[in-house]
Ligand code: PEP
């Protein structure tokens with residue numbers, strides 16, 4: 001019998017593989033009393049567990065692939081260093097002695113007191129280390145309890161050719177799993193534009209989110225089929241079903257090959273209007289895919305991924321090296337480097353572990369966090385300015401919602417330019433500074449803000465989240481996520497029109513730009529510049545070059561005046577057939 005489970009397909013593609021359940025249940029720890037004469041043995045047992053943890057981590061370290069795009073070794077090293085800390089080497093030993101308790105219980109008590117210290121810390125990096133510490137403690141507990149280690153260091157065998165099922169995954173975990181050859185991702189929570197989903201798309205891993213209660217039906221090592229386009233997971237498929245999906249998988253491959261014929265075609269509509277089409281990237285390594293599709297540059301470089309899987313932020317030189325890598329690969333084509341956007345689900349661990357504001361989406365995120373923590377921000381700004389001497393660079397600021405933020409940024413940049421001049425470090429004095437339009441306030445006031453910046457880019461992932469008041473990562477409200485909602489479309493239209501009137505270049509780099517269903521609608525609303533994930537690039541290009549602009553405006557305007565979803569969908573269908 002075939003079991004079909006439905007979720008939200010967020011990254012296209014078909015995968016067939018074995019399930020690997022990534023977040024097993026919490027381990028239960030019980031207290032028991034150790035007689036005085038056995039205390040030394042208990043301490044010995046604890047210390048042997050530390051040695052085993054060391055060995056496991058060293059083995060994982062030795063298996064790290066050479067050309068990893070993130071510093072996995074540094075990630076493992078951070079765990080190894082923690083294992084040497086007296087918090088873990090001495091603290092639990094003292095507790096075993098003073099409480100005459102078992103090692104697991106002593107470690108649990110020690111864990112609780114470490115947590116308090118981390119919770120009091122203000123520094124976001126300390127908070128990120130909290131997750132590392134928890135993973136290290138979990139590893140030791142599992143050794144003590146004789147349970148298999150959690151895949152926190154992501155051992156290759158657990159992921160290679162497998163389909164990962166997890167409650168949720170943070171981007172750091174996805175990147176590491178990708179390195180080890182995971183073939184699909186399935187999560188119980190998450191939404192269409194959660195960063196998990198975006199990352200899966202950009203890495204080309206088929207993914208389904210919002211598969212609530214999936215662990216109830218699935219077990220480790222069961223073979224399943226993941227259809228990322230339709231958001232369907234199938235278990236127990238017979239030969240016929242398997243054959244059908246193998247054929248579809250082949251058809252998708254064939255389509256990709258067919259699309260690659262478009263690589264060298266100019267990006268011009270049927271009626272001769274040139275359109276700018278660029279790519280979004282997360283890592284310098286993504287440039288390989290960008291080059292493969294012959295993109296005209298990078299319209300969004302999400303730099304926050306430089307900060308992941310490490311215990312301290314990158315310094316100026318590390319930033320610079322990453323940017324130069326992208327610039328060199330671009331060979332004269334432009335790149336828009338977006339400054340750090342953390343504070344939501346990007347750097348932190350899983351939702352429950354976020355020690356952030358009660359509503360992180362409305363809290364200290366992106367430019368807000370950067371302006372508050374300038375020690376974090378300035379090395380990046382300096383590096384972007386220095387990188388600007390080496391290529392066509394633009395700097396883009398996320399989540400701007402007020403005039404002050406732009407003014408404050410400009411002041412900081414004046415200071416930095418002065419410092420760079422003093423050190424005779426070259427930079428482009430005219431480095432274009434742009435803002436993302438992703439807060440409705442900004443969209444409504446584009447006419448007021450556009451004159452103060454050099455360019456704008458619409459971030460629909462957040463614009464939709466804030467306009468429709470729904471958490472982009474929460475599958476419980478995902479049914480409300482609707483890029484074609486008239487409120488969203490009106491804001492997009494207002495933004496494009498206002499930017500055009502101010503003669504400021506306007507682009508869109510949110511996921512909507514790369515979603516084939518909306519490309520013609522956006523063209524009809526007046527958008528002439530798109531930045532999309534490289535996996536969607538050729539598909540979007542095909543739609544653009546097969547579009548006739550005349551006629552699209554009329555239908556798009558009609559959609560702006562339509563309230564009922566079904567009517568909007570009918571008009572959209574007409575527009576896409578146009
Ligand atoms: C957006 O919000 O649309 C966007 C491109 O930024 P991010 O998805 O990184 O928040």
Ligand code: MG
Pocket residue numbers: 398438459461462
């Ligand atoms: Mg955003």
